[in-house]
Amino acid sequence: MKKISSLAAGLLIAAGSIAVSAPTATAAELGAAAVDCDTWKSSTAPYRGYAKCTGMLPYPLEGVQVRLTCIDPRGSQWHVNGNRVGNGKTSSAQCSDNSSVGIYKVGFTRTRL
Numbered sequence: 001m002k003k004i005s006s007l008a009a010g011l012l013i014a015a016g017s018i019a020v021s022a023p024t025a026t027a028a029e030l031g032a033a034a035v036d037c038d039t040w041k042s043s044t045a046p047y048r049g050y051a052k053c054t055g056m057l058p059y060p061l062e063g064v065q066v067r068l069t070c071i072d073p074r075g076s077q078w079h080v081n082g083n084r085v086g087n088g089k090t091s092s093a094q095c096s097d098n099s100s101v102g103i104y105k106v107g108f109t110r111t112r113l
Helices: 002-020
Strands: 036-041 048-054 062-071 077-081 090-094 102-112
Touching (some): 036 102, 048 102, 062 090, 077 090
Antiparallel strands (some): 048 090, 062 102
16 A cells, blocks of 8 residues: 555656646747837927837836936936836827937836736
């Protein structure tokens, strides 16, 4: 009887390890490779930056927000984030109303719930 119990326990452990090691979906399989994002900025003051992505999951599951690196005449830098929007919508942000403050870099942050 002891031999049967240890054999049954061994099978349960083996079955559990098989279930735990089942493969998970990769980002490419979920369609992450199909996402296309663009960023741009205005050409006149007060400067605004924009980001727009297509191919994301429906909002609010996935969203994007523009992330600006702002710079003033003294060289000081800081970040400003725009509104979080869904697929095909445009996120925008402005560094300052001061016309001497510019945009050093325009980027974006994709978020997933």
